[in-house]
Amino acid sequence: xxxxxxxxxxxxxxxxxxxQLPSRxxxxxVFLSGxxxxxxxxATIPAGxxxxxxxxxxxxxxxxxxxxxxxxxxxxxxxxHRINYLTESPKKKxxxxxxxxxxxxxxxxxxxxxxxxxxxxxxxxxxxxxxxGGQQNGLTAAQLTAVNDYVRERLKITKTNWLAQQEKLxxxxxxxxxxxxxxxxxxxxxxxxxxxxxxxxxSSVEVSATFAITYYVGGAGWIPAYDLRAKGVGQxxxxxxxxxxxxxxxxxxSKVELSLSSGNPTLGGVMPNLTPWTLYTHRxxxxxxxxxxxxxxxxxxxxxxxxxxxxxxxxxxxxxxxxNYVVNNTVAYRTTTSEFVIETPFTIPSDGVPHTxxxxxxxxxxxxxxxxxxxxxxxxxxxxxxxxxxxxxxxPGEANVFFEGTFVGQSYxxxxxxxxxxxxxxxxxxxxxxxRVKRKASNEKAVIGGSRTVTIGWDLTVxxxxxxxxxxxxxxxxxxxxxxxxxxxxxxxxGAAVNxxxxxxxxxxxxxxxxxxxxxxxxxxxxxxxxPVILE
Numbered sequence: 001x002x003x004x005x006x007x008x009x010x011x012x013x014x015x016x017x018x019x020q021l022p023s024r025x026x027x028x029x030v031f032l033s034g035x036x037x038x039x040x041x042x043a044t045i046p047a048g049x050x051x052x053x054x055x056x057x058x059x060x061x062x063x064x065x066x067x068x069x070x071x072x073x074x075x076x077x078x079x080x081h082r083i084n085y086l087t088e089s090p091k092k093k094x095x096x097x098x099x100x101x102x103x104x105x106x107x108x109x110x111x112x113x114x115x116x117x118x119x120x121x122x123x124x125x126x127x128x129x130x131x132x133g134g135q136q137n138g139l140t141a142a143q144l145t146a147v148n149d150y151v152r153e154r155l156k157i158t159k160t161n162w163l164a165q166q167e168k169l170x171x172x173x174x175x176x177x178x179x180x181x182x183x184x185x186x187x188x189x190x191x192x193x194x195x196x197x198x199x200x201x202x203s204s205v206e207v208s209a210t211f212a213i214t215y216y217v218g219g220a221g222w223i224p225a226y227d228l229r230a231k232g233v234g235q236x237x238x239x240x241x242x243x244x245x246x247x248x249x250x251x252x253x254s255k256v257e258l259s260l261s262s263g264n265p266t267l268g269g270v271m272p273n274l275t276p277w278t279l280y281t282h283r284x285x286x287x288x289x290x291x292x293x294x295x296x297x298x299x300x301x302x303x304x305x306x307x308x309x310x311x312x313x314x315x316x317x318x319x320x321x322x323x324n325y326v327v328n329n330t331v332a333y334r335t336t337t338s339e340f341v342i343e344t345p346f347t348i349p350s351d352g353v354p355h356t357x358x359x360x361x362x363x364x365x366x367x368x369x370x371x372x373x374x375x376x377x378x379x380x381x382x383x384x385x386x387x388x389x390x391x392x393x394x395x396p397g398e399a400n401v402f403f404e405g406t407f408v409g410q411s412y413x414x415x416x417x418x419x420x421x422x423x424x425x426x427x428x429x430x431x432x433x434x435x436r437v438k439r440k441a442s443n444e445k446a447v448i449g450g451s452r453t454v455t456i457g458w459d460l461t462v463x464x465x466x467x468x469x470x471x472x473x474x475x476x477x478x479x480x481x482x483x484x485x486x487x488x489x490x491x492x493x494x495g496a497a498v499n500x501x502x503x504x505x506x507x508x509x510x511x512x513x514x515x516x517x518x519x520x521x522x523x524x525x526x527x528x529x530x531x532p533v534i535l536e
Contacts, residue, residue: 021055023056024254025037025039025254025256027256027257028253028259030258035217035249037058040211042208045203046203049200049201049202051200052199057195058249058251061195061215062215062217065214065216068199069211070212072210073207075203077201077202078200079199079200080198081196082198084193094186098183126151129151223397224396224397225242226394226398226400228424229402230368237364238364241359241360242357245348245356249350258345262395342357342359362392364387365386368382369471370429370432371475373475374435375436375477381426382426385422385424387422389415395416396416399412401426403427408425409425411425432464432472434463435462438459439522452526456524457492457523459518460476460519463511465514467514469512471510473507476504476521478505485527490522494520494521
């Protein structure tokens, strides 16, 4: 059995006797920032000492994270890391293929151009012979007509064929330019340096061996996202957790065992420990004052007697105590994380583009309720109240909300709050109509002495046009007075629950199918008659 090692890795240069061993990525555990990659390889190890080099790893590999384990009758003596700056472009084969195709297009273009020139030469020859024939004496009219007819027909053929050749040339030029642009794009992408892991091993006999190389690399991460689908009122909500996974490591992940972790190795896994905090002051009459300026301590002369000036020992004591403010000892404390395993092998290229990965489906029980605030909006809004979030180990993220097969909008699941109930807006429901009308008869103004009293009332009408009953919460408000000169009194609450602290009125009602109900409230405001007050 081989021994797994993790070393403080140094930098090596290529040496003779090294055997390059190809490996492939089989696992990728993606953190919120970074990824842990597992590569596997196999080889036949000769008896004695050997040096194996695993090539093609990402440049950003953290050398301290590299671990090499394996199976077989051999021992791993050392593991080292180095950078290969002479790596050929990973698109080399594609570049060579493009260059060959461009050469073929150029060859075809030259051939078609030569054929076009043939038709041009024939046209020039026909024109020349036609002119000479017309100058000859002794030709009859019939003979001259025959010559002209022949030349005309041949010119038609040469012109037609010239145009056909020109179409071929244009087509070849367009295709060749596309290939040249693609080639220019690939050639402009300078090949990245790659990491290499050099492993020294020893074996008493020739053996078949397998290797697993594990390491952490930045340039990757994932962001949670969700789809919330409510098929209808009274039914549970289907939640699809998704992940936007980005790979910009320089390594393509092809059909790997993919998992997503809520951990973030870049934050560290230790908890800080508080040290004693001691306040220290100086007596102005006994000690020199200390001024901190531009990062340096300078002594400023005080009026204290020379005998009371604080000594170098006091200065050192102050420095030592000042250090207690900025130096914190730490104790190891491992944080806990959630991990989501993708059951199907997944492919994510190193293109820096977010790729959507479906993570898990959940069915969540929900209760539905309509809310209306007619003072601000005439429409009623449907909300779903769900519970049990703390058992799903989900992370905060944006959510696309669908109701009855229609996209409603986007929301944000604030799942890191210490609560198990979440309200999800399902948008406007045109099936519930709410109206708010000011009472004209109740709008009375009375002036007594220096005060004016105004009575204002509102009638609210709610109507359910749907074929099923709905639970509706209607919200409104009466004004509050911040000044003693202004007195507000709620004279009619219409069965609403009233919050005396903020003036909110809330009606919780059940509307049967096609039912209409009327609500209302009124209040009086008494204020100085010469003081303008906004009453509505």
